[in-house]
Amino acid sequence: MADGKGRLKAPVFDLHITLTSGQVFGWKKVDDWYYGEIAGKPVRIRQDNNSLQFEGASRNEVADYFALDEDVAAICRRISRNDPILSKAVNEFRGLRILRQDPWICTVSFVCSAFSNIPRIEKKLQNLRTRYGKTAYIAGHPVHLFPSPRSLADAPLSQLRACGLGFRDKYVKGLGQRMRRFDVAALRRENYEEAKESLMESAGIGEKVADCICLFSLDKHEAFPIDVWIARVMANLYSKEIRAMFPKTKLSYKDVQSFARAKWGKDAGYAQAFLYIYARKHKLGKERKE
DNA sequence: ACCCAGGGTCCTA
């Protein structure tokens, strides 16, 4: 089974919700298959009931990408306890899983996310793939693979800018050039604080982007990325609890984050993921600020 | 025209 084709049991899993939750970009749906990339290879995937059907990668690679070893049911039980908001979110979006993405792809993706929105992020990354990535085929369908660090390092800034990157062009080129310092195995070995700090040494990676990379590609599930949606949710729905911990002070990124880690611990990342899609779905906090 | 988007950097006090 070299080029892989098979099925995996996938309990507590919703492929559509997971791939459209804002943690990953680039999966495209044609008919009932999702086309994308796993372990550098073109792949297509679909779900029927509790099994995941895949073509193009090995069983282990697919299981690893979707983190099927994770006991998500237990995580959901823990974060739902005594929390009506998360109880509703977990119930409505049952089957959301946090992926184990390729750190290089994840990093470029979230550097491109700065000061942008999801459709535009998708567009930029699609431009990078079609212009600098190899085209491969799965079941007769073309898949544009993500470009290598070298190919982005060699790209002229003007061309990167033309992909829609704007002021992020130099960050992306720089990441390609400094990929040596980007030892993935070493990053996974480091603990959360160390990995985050290492990531933030690169220009274009601040706290929020580093937290996204830690959470979505490095198994650091205590990371709690705070974007505008999460900031609104926390300010609106958890303000009392946060005030109890940080009276008076104007809430900073670190305040909200330490609150989240105190409340949810290693499950903070999962809590964040559910709060994020829940807030966006119901446009939570857009109508009133506190 | 105005506001927003899964922010970061750099300067100032």
Added chain:
DNA sequence: TAGGACCATGGG
């Protein structure tokens, strides 16, 4: 450490 200007851009 905290607050602000600025960065570029498409869509509502």
